[in-house]
Structures are given as C-alpha cells and as structure tokens.
Amino acid sequence: MDKVFIIAWKEFVATVATKGFIFGMLFPPFLITIVILVLPLLINREPPKVFGHVAVIDQSGVVAPKLEEAFSAERVKERRAQRLATAVDQSTRAMGLDEKERKLAQQQVDQMSRASAAGPGEMLMPETNLELRVLASDTPVEEAREEILKATGREQRGEGDARLALIVIPKATVSGTGETTPAGRPQFASYEILTAPRLDVEVQGDIRSETSRAIVNARLENAGQDVEKIRGLMDAPQAQIKAVTPEGDRATNRVAQMLIPGAFLFLLWIAVFTSGQYLLTSTIEEKSSRVMEVLLSAVSPMQLMVGKIMGKGAVGFLILLLYGGTGIAALVFFAMTHMLVWQNLLYLAIYFLIAYTLIACLFASIGAAVNDINEAQSLMGPVMIILVIPMMLWMPILRNPNSMFAQVCSFVPLINPFIMVLRIAGSEPVPFWQIPASIAVGVLTVLFMCWAAAKIFRIGVLMYGKPPNFATLIRWVRMA
Amino acid sequence: MSTRTNNAIEIRGIRKTFGPKVAVENLDLDVPEGSLYGFIGPNGAGKSTTIRMIMSIFFPDRGSLRVLGKASAVESKDRIGYLPEERGVYKKMKVGAFLHYMARLKGVDSAEAEKRVREWLVRVGLEETYRKKCEELSKGMQQKVQFISAVIHEPELLILDEVFTGLDPVNRRLMRDLIREQNEQGRTIIFSTHAMTEAEQLCDHLFMIHKGVKVIDSPIDDVWRRYDPQTLTVEPLDAADTQRGWARLPGVREVTERDGVLDLRLQDGADRQSLLRAALEIAPVRRIEMKRASLEDIFISIVAGEGSTEDLRRELQADKGGVEEQEVARG
Numbered sequence: 001m002d003k004v005f006i007i008a009w010k011e012f013v014a015t016v017a018t019k020g021f022i023f024g025m026l027f028p029p030f031l032i033t034i035v036i037l038v039l040p041l042l043i044n045r046e047p048p049k050v051f052g053h054v055a056v057i058d059q060s061g062v063v064a065p066k067l068e069e070a071f072s073a074e075r076v077k078e079r080r081a082q083r084l085a086t087a088v089d090q091s092t093r094a095m096g097l098d099e100k101e102r103k104l105a106q107q108q109v110d111q112m113s114r115a116s117a118a119g120p121g122e123m124l125m126p127e128t129n130l131e132l133r134v135l136a137s138d139t140p141v142e143e144a145r146e147e148i149l150k151a152t153g154r155e156q157r158g159e160g161d162a163r164l165a166l167i168v169i170p171k172a173t174v175s176g177t178g179e180t181t182p183a184g185r186p187q188f189a190s191y192e193i194l195t196a197p198r199l200d201v202e203v204q205g206d207i208r209s210e211t212s213r214a215i216v217n218a219r220l221e222n223a224g225q226d227v228e229k230i231r232g233l234m235d236a237p238q239a240q241i242k243a244v245t246p247e248g249d250r251a252t253n254r255v256a257q258m259l260i261p262g263a264f265l266f267l268l269w270i271a272v273f274t275s276g277q278y279l280l281t282s283t284i285e286e287k288s289s290r291v292m293e294v295l296l297s298a299v300s301p302m303q304l305m306v307g308k309i310m311g312k313g314a315v316g317f318l319i320l321l322l323y324g325g326t327g328i329a330a331l332v333f334f335a336m337t338h339m340l341v342w343q344n345l346l347y348l349a350i351y352f353l354i355a356y357t358l359i360a361c362l363f364a365s366i367g368a369a370v371n372d373i374n375e376a377q378s379l380m381g382p383v384m385i386i387l388v389i390p391m392m393l394w395m396p397i398l399r400n401p402n403s404m405f406a407q408v409c410s411f412v413p414l415i416n417p418f419i420m421v422l423r424i425a426g427s428e429p430v431p432f433w434q435i436p437a438s439i440a441v442g443v444l445t446v447l448f449m450c451w452a453a454a455k456i457f458r459i460g461v462l463m464y465g466k467p468p469n470f471a472t473l474i475r476w477v478r479m480a
Numbered sequence: 481m482s483t484r485t486n487n488a489i490e491i492r493g494i495r496k497t498f499g500p501k502v503a504v505e506n507l508d509l510d511v512p513e514g515s516l517y518g519f520i521g522p523n524g525a526g527k528s529t530t531i532r533m534i535m536s537i538f539f540p541d542r543g544s545l546r547v548l549g550k551a552s553a554v555e556s557k558d559r560i561g562y563l564p565e566e567r568g569v570y571k572k573m574k575v576g577a578f579l580h581y582m583a584r585l586k587g588v589d590s591a592e593a594e595k596r597v598r599e600w601l602v603r604v605g606l607e608e609t610y611r612k613k614c615e616e617l618s619k620g621m622q623q624k625v626q627f628i629s630a631v632i633h634e635p636e637l638l639i640l641d642e643v644f645t646g647l648d649p650v651n652r653r654l655m656r657d658l659i660r661e662q663n664e665q666g667r668t669i670i671f672s673t674h675a676m677t678e679a680e681q682l683c684d685h686l687f688m689i690h691k692g693v694k695v696i697d698s699p700i701d702d703v704w705r706r707y708d709p710q711t712l713t714v715e716p717l718d719a720a721d722t723q724r725g726w727a728r729l730p731g732v733r734e735v736t737e738r739d740g741v742l743d744l745r746l747q748d749g750a751d752r753q754s755l756l757r758a759a760l761e762i763a764p765v766r767r768i769e770m771k772r773a774s775l776e777d778i779f780i781s782i783v784a785g786e787g788s789t790e791d792l793r794r795e796l797q798a799d800k801g802g803v804e805e806q807e808v809a810r811g
Binding site for chain 1: 532535537538554557558560561562563564565566567568569570571572573581582584585586587626629630
C-alpha cells in the first residue's frame with residue numbers, strides 16, 4: 001500500500017508542478033477573477049468620449065425641433081441615468097434578488113454614479129458632446145454625406161467640428177405616403193441615418209431611438225393627439241415573476257435555473273476529462289519511453305495502475321476545488337450564495353469520484369494497450385461518446401429534471417454520474433431514494449471497470465507491436 | 481526432494497507459449513546463491529521471457545518456479561534488482577528525482593535513498609547530472625542510471641537483461657567491474673547478453689538457451705573443456721614454409737591454411753608436448769599456440785544450420801569490434 005501512495009504522490013506532483021498545468025489550469029480562474037475585479041474599475045476611469053455634431057436634413061420641418069430638444073445637454077444626462085436604472089433593475093431581477101436587496105443595489109450604483117465626474121450612466125453610454133445641427137431642408141444628401149467622410153478619425157480625438165452622423169427625414173415619413181395597407185393602416189416612408197464608421201454603438205442606438213421617438217411624436221401631433229397622454233398609456237409594465245414554494249413566494253431565477261446545473265456539469269466534466277487525459281498521456285509515455293518494465297521491477301501492475309489513478313484523481317480534485325472555489329468566491333462576491341445548495345457540493349464530490357474512476361479505468365486501459373498517442377486516438381472514440389452524451393442531454397434534462405427519460409438516464413452506467421449532477425443541481429427536487437440508488441449503480445460500475453481495467457493493464461503494459469482494437473481488449477479481459 | 485536448498489532460483493519444467501509460438505519449453509534451472517550466471521542465446525531464444533517469468537511479469541503455462549525461497553517474485557520484489565531489456569527513463573524527470581523515486585518504490589526510506597543516489601552517481605561518474613533531466617543524458621549515461629536504479633536497494637538477487645548493449649568500450653568495462661563488485665559482495669547475479677566476449681570474461685556459470693530449449697547449463701570451465709577444439713595454430717615466419725610437411729607430424733589429423741596461418745587439428749589423445757616440440761623443428765614460426773574455443777564458436781556451432789548464421793556472425797563480430805577498441809583504450 002505504501003508503494004501505491006508513493007506512485008500516487010509522484011503522479012500528482014509530476015502533473016501539477018509543470019508549466020503546462022500551472023498556465024492551463026490555474027491561469028483561467030485567476031484571469032476571470034482579475035477581469036471581474038479590475039475591469040469595472042477600468043471602465044469607470046476611462047469612459048470613451050465622443051465629440052462632434054449630428055446633422056439633420058428634415059424635409060418634414062416638424063421633427064428637427066423635437067430632435068434639438070432631445071439632444072439638449074440635460075436630456076442626454078437624464079436618459080443616461082434612466083438607462084442605468086433600467087439596466088440595474090433588469091440584472092438584479094435576473095439574479096433573483098428580492099425587493100430589499102434590489103433597492104440596496106440601486107443605491108450602491110447611484111452612489112458610484114454620483115462620485116464620478118461624468119454623471120450617472122457613463123458605464124453604459126459614453127460621455128458625449130453631441131451638438132445637433134439642422135441643415136436646410138433642401139441640402140443635397142450627397143453633399144452632407146461628404147462631411148462625414150472628411151470627419152472620419154477625428155471624432156475620437158475630439159478635433160475640429162466632426163460630423164458624426166446625418167439624419168435624413170423625408171416629408172412622407174411624418175405625413176404618410178397617402179397609401180394604406182389592405183387592413184386600413186396608413187403607410188409612412190422610412191428615414192435614413194448615416195454615421196461615421198466607428199461611431200460608438202451606444203451613441204448610434206441613442207440617435208436612432210431618439211429620432212424614431214421624435215418622428216412618432218410628430219406623427220401623433222400631426223394626427224391631433226395628446227402626445228404625453230398616449231405615451232403614458234403605452235408605457236408597458238413589467239411584472240416580477242414569483243415562484244410559489246412552501247417557504248413563501250420567491251422571485252424565480254431563470255439564469256440560476258440554467259447556469260448552476262450547467263456549472264456543476266461543466267465542473268465535473270472538465271475535472272474528469274482533464275485528469276483522465278493526464279492519466280492517458282502519462283501511461284502512454286511510460287510505455288513508449290520503456291520505463292514501464294523498470295517500474296514493474298519494483299511494483300506490480302495493479303499497484304502501478306491504482307497509484308496512477310489515485311494520483312491523477314487528486315489532480316482532478318484539485319481542478320474541481322480551484323474552479324468550484326472560484327465559482328463560489330464569485331457568488332460570495334456578488335452576494336448570491338442563496339442560489340447554491342451546499343449539500344450539492346458533497347454530491348458533486350461523490351459523483352466526481354465515480355465518474356473519474358470510470359473514465360480513468362478506460363483511459364488507463366487504453367494507455368496501457370497502445371504504443372503511442374496516435375494509436376490511442378482510434379480507441380478514444382467510444383470514450384469520447386460517453387463524455388459527450390451528458391453534454392447533449394443537458395438541455396432536455398434541465399427543462400424537465402424528473403421526466404421518465406431523465407430518471408432512466410440516472411441509472412445508465414457510465415453516464416449516470418453526469419446526469420445526476422445535473423438533476424440534483426436543477427430546480428426540481430430529485431426523489432431522495434434515487435440518489436443512493438444511482439450512487440450504488442455507479443459504484444458497481446466502478447468495481448466492474450476496475451476489474452476489467454486491471455486485466456487489460458496487466459497484459460497491455462508489456463505488449464508492444466500491433467496496435468490493439470476493442471475486440472483485442474475484450475479478449476484480454478476474458479483471458480484468465 | 482527438499483526445497484530447502486541454497487538456490488536463489490529454482491525452475492522446474494516451465495513452459496510458456498504466446499498463441500501458437502512456444503517461447504520456452506520444459507526448462508529446468510537452478511541458480512545457486514552467490515553465483516554469477518551468464519545467460520546467452522540468439523535473439524528470440526527465450527531469454528527475456530524466462531527472465532520475465534522469474535520476475536512474475538509473465539506466468540508460466542506449466543511448471544513451477546521459486547525465487548529467493550518464495551513461490552513468486554512479487555513476494556520478494558524488494559530483494560531483487562531487475563534491469564529489463566526494454567528499459568527507459570522518465571524523459572522529463574531529473575536524474576536525482578528518478579533514482580530517488582525508484583529507490584522509494586523498492587522500499588528504501590527517503591533519507592537513505594537520497595544518500596545512496598548521491599553516492600552512486602559519484603561512483604559511476606555522473607554526479608554532475610543530479611539536476612539534469614533524464615532526456616539530456618546520452619544513451620550510455622542513461623544505461624548507467626538504470627543500472628543504479630536496479631541496485632540501489634541492495635538486492636540479494638540481481639537480474640540484468642542485455643546490460644552491455646549500447647555501451648562504449650570504457651563503459652562496458654566499468655559495467656563489468658560493477659557487476660563483479662556486486663557479485664563479490666555476495667549477490668547472486670544473472671545477466672543475459674549476446675555479447676559473447678562479455679560472457680566469457682565475466683560469468684562463472686553459463687546457461688544457453690536456443691529456441692526455448694536449454695542447450696548448455698554448466699560451469700564455464702566445463703564448457704571450455706567440453707568444447708575444446710583440439711587445434712594447434714601455427715604461423716610460420718616465411719609464408720613459403722606453410723607447404724612443409726605439417727600433416728605428417730605425430731597426432732595431426734588434418735591441416736587447413738588461411739592467409740599464411742595453419743590450423744592443425746589433433747587426433748584424440750595426441751601428445752601435445754611432443755607435437756609442439758616437433759612443430760618448432762619444421763620451420764621458424766612467428767606464432768604457435770593451442771587454440772581455445774571462443775564462446776562465439778560454441779554459440780555458432782550450436783545455432784548453425786538453423787538459418788541466419790551469417791547475420792549472427794556479423795552481430796557477434798560487431799560486439800567483438802567493441803572489445804578490440806577497449807583494448808586500445810586500455811593501452
């Protein structure tokens with residue numbers, strides 16, 4: 001047993017203490033953390049600025065005054081504040097925060113906004129200094145368009161009087177073409193917005209929505225309607241969706257419903273697959289570098305296999321801890337830990353052990369049977385299918401975690417750890433008996449796979465020459 | 481028969497087949513403790529298969545086997561040092577770490593392992609490589625590292641499969657000295673080789689296997705006696721003297737000549753003393769000696785008629801070439 005641990009420790013260190021592992025495995029969580037923590041600061045400090053003017057050729061003569069008002073300094077500021085509030089509202093709803101928590105978040109954002117010089121909403125819309133310039137209604141569009149070309153590149157530097165956009169509103173946009181659809185709806189002409197190629201998207205969107213709004217307002221006035229009254233009527237309310245649970249009504253959380261089980265599956269998958277891959281390559285390396293028999297002079301094939309599986313399993317567990325830890329840290333940082341059911345982490349660990357041992361047995365057998373990595377590819381196909389199936393079943397099972405299909409899959413050997421992790425983390429509670437039952441199925445599969453892998457491994461490690469196929473492997477298993 | 485003998489290895493009637501191919505057939509072998517056994521035979525004769533069965537890496541289809549008094553080598557792995565024919569190192573591992581790992585796997589505790597690794601690296605002149613990656617070493621250096629890994633746990637029984645291949649003459653000599661030293665410390669040693677000169681110079685007992693069947697199993701002196709070619713080699717100073725009446729000498733059966741060198745084959749029971757004297761009277765000679773069979777001759781005489789004799793001879797010649805270089809290096 002001592003020797004098994006010596007092998008396991010060596011295998012663990014040999015994988016973890018490589019540049020490849022440190023960069024490949026440790027860097028992504030580190031990078032994500034940095035991005036989450038630092039990126040908002042960068043955005044805060046450096047809001048992009050847009051200087052220049054927007055020209056309007058208004059052939060209707062009624063839209064331009066409304067646009068001038070819409071682009072006045074205080075209206076722009078108001079709009080920015082409004083958009084920030086909406087964004088905060090939407091995202092806090094999506095996160096499933098309750099009323100109190102959402103108010104708190106809104107207050108925090110407000111504080112941050114007041115502290116910055118550019119006023120609220122700069123994160124969402126760049127600071128602009130757009131002046132609206134109304135051109136004579138008979139200005140040729142070609143001529144006005146030339147100005148934009150001349151300005152290209154200057155808008156970001158804030159040099160000169162760059163023309164950033166040109167709005168062309170034909171008369172028929174407001175007054176109508178005089179035709180009606182068969183249903184009796186009056187038809188209106190469209191309008192055009194031409195912009196400099198690199199104009200900020202947010203600014204583009206703002207110009208378009210304001211122009212559209214001004215045109216509709218002009219049409220309403222044209223039709224003799226009270227604009228403010230109609231706008232009031234059209235303000236669409238957004239209800240908060242709540243789930244009825246025994247503990248009271250809870251805001252439902254679409255994101256959490258999909259993302260948390262997805263994250264669990266992803267974690268399990270990445271940990272199992274990565275460590276399995278390490279096991280495969282290290283076994284092949286031992287064979288192709290002929291160090292295998294040197295090792296077998298000191299330990300039995302069984303000790304070697306068990307030690308290797310344990311060592312690489314520890315690597316997988318480390319990956320699980322790193323990525324899972326990063327995820328939990330993120331939840332803590334955003335005060336969203338209520339989305340996590342802690343005991344699911346225990347189940348994740350149990351199902352990791354089962355899934356990893358299964359895949360490891362397969363990879364160890366393949367690694368021992370082949371002479372090099374190329375020969376392994378052809379045997380890898382079936383193993384990859386086992387790994388891909390849970391990914392394909394992710395959506396159907398999440399949508400209905402207790403369907404007959406999902407329940408059957410929970411007892412299919414080889415894929416059941418993945419399916420159970422999805423179901424347990426999903427929104428509907430899994431009938432409790434299914435958890436120990438599926439674990440039992442997993443453990444039985446593990447025992448069988450270990451038995452078969454031990455046989456293949458023992459024969460395969462010293463077999464050089466013709467690459468084996470699956471039929472050969474099965475024959476080895478059946479050999480005494 | 482009592483099993484309480486002083487044999488390190490006892491093999492009784494083992495047979496091993498791989499599919500239709502018989503690798504080892506009805507093999508018996510006793511290796512007494514403290515002996516230095518040379519294991520020879522052409523490629524594919526069954527040497528490595530036999531060794532792997534001794535190591536419990538393969539299991540015989542039939543027959544029994546005892547190693548260090550146990551039914552299986554698995555029970556006494558830590559008392560056996562084994563250098564397989566198919567051997568390698570972890571390419572990316574440091575030499576020191578690799579040896580330390582191997583020592584640990586063979587039951588040496590960490591501190592002691594560290595001490596022995598350093599001592600051994602100094603002993604074979606590789607102390608500089610302690611922190612080098614194994615892949616940076618030359619093949620010969622790797623071979624020495626592997627040898628250390630086989631002996632670092634101070635085993636009672638040392639099995640070295642094709643230990644001389646890939647070594648230059650200087651290192652062959654070092655290896656030979658190391659093996660002899662291990663034997664003098666009381667370890668039982670089995671080494672397999674098809675480098676006949678190494679076997680000649682090293683082993684005290686010869687074991688030859690051909691096509692899975694044992695053909696020689698006796699002390700090296702007995703081998704020499706049995707395969708005494710009974711030939712007197714004479715090289716006259718003057719090439720013209722080769723035509724003198726050598727065949728009429730008493731006790732000479734047959735004379736052959738090649739490049740001015742004569743081989744006088746003797747009758748059984750010929751009086752060598754008087755023959756030598758008589759030969760010197762025929763003509764002045766540059767060289768005259770009783771010929772001794774080389775292991776190579778014995779080897780080929782057994783294998784001959786079995787096909788690729790020419791390939792064998794060429795292979796053996798290559799090995800011999802190595803030895804001649806060694807003599808030069810020694811001088």
